[in-house]
């Protein structure tokens with residue numbers, strides 16, 4: 428079992444409230460806070476210097492982040508037959524699209540850039556392939572979306588990279604001709620690589636069709652800890668109406684979408700209380716969800732790089748990776764593609780937000796077009 432109170436353990440890294448002024452501020456999980464250094468391996472190390480006052484600041488900054496997560500904005504009224512009266516939000520969205528043009532409207536530009544290149548497609552699941560719904564167990568993708576993904580995967584290598592457990596996202600998508608990465612990329616089932624035997628955290632396995640695959644699980648030593656923390660989180664939140672804790676194998680989601688906003692502070696305090704005992708776990712914010720995960724230098728961006736390498740597509744000028752995602756965790760992947768002009772990120776969002784993506788789509792129904 429992992430020693431959860433080891434002396435060289437890292438402090439819990441928390442995300443400050445999102446949407447602060449700086450473009451990079453959005454992406455706080457990338458930053459190593461003071462006192463935290465990246466060790467030669469994947470682990471983040473540092474010293475724990477938290478005070479009670481700092482904890483209060485921390486939980487209230489969590490609350491700010493929770494309040495601004497997944498804002499709801501009305502769609503521009505269309506096809507309703509009524510006269511359109513753009514609101515301030517509509518105008519703001521249109522202005523935002525000048526910076527992040529619609530991927531659909533830019534289709535020709537993208538295909539021109541893709542000429543002579545091999546495409547590789549990376550897709551987030553929730554909020555990208557499936558609409559956001561109240562019950563995480565009912566986040567089904569539409570038949571049209573499944574058909575679109577099936578077709579695209581016949582033409583280009585395609586991978587799903589999700590915060591969900593790999594098994595769960597496979598259950599939702601149900602397509603065999605794809606690669607799957609669960610737990611924010613900490614559980615990747617990819618093609619067998621000639622070098623994979625030498626790679627740490629890689630094992631040979633077989634997929635559900637009996638095909639030989641490469642399994643990359645850099646957080647495997649955290650499994651007992653994650654199971655333990657999952658049980659504690661279920662227990663501590665059981666009296667909070669609407670709270671739901673989801674075990675995503677190498678990370679845990681604490682959902683508050685169905686919790687009365689008056690109780691959000693209680694959710695933040697409960698998670699904070701548990702995490703105090705687990706300095707090797709950290710917290711990130713998603714769409715009305717707090718995500719507890721190992722303090723590892725690994726994210727969806729690293730997963731994209733890993734898969735490109737596994738597919739023999741890294742360091743090739745004739746490869747154009749495209750990543751479609753809606754969430755803050757997808758920013759890691761957008762950033763990897765933007766850096767060095769490697770490919771395009773497409774952000775699915777109905778509200779303006781700062782991003783490392785190049786293009787935008789308003790909602791998942793546009794993805795399947």
Ligand SMILES: O=P(O)(O)OC[C@H]1O[C@H](O[C@H]2O[C@H](CO)[C@@H](O)[C@H](O)[C@H]2O)[C@H](O)[C@@H](O)[C@@H]1O
Nearest residue numbers: 552553559560561563566589590680684714716
């Ligand atoms: O990386 P993703 O595939 O986008 O997964 C991120 C989280 O998605 C799920 O939660 C979100 O979608 C739910 C269903 O629409 C919604 O109810 C919830 O409020 C959203 O946060 C999933 O349940 C989480 O475990 C994932 O971490």
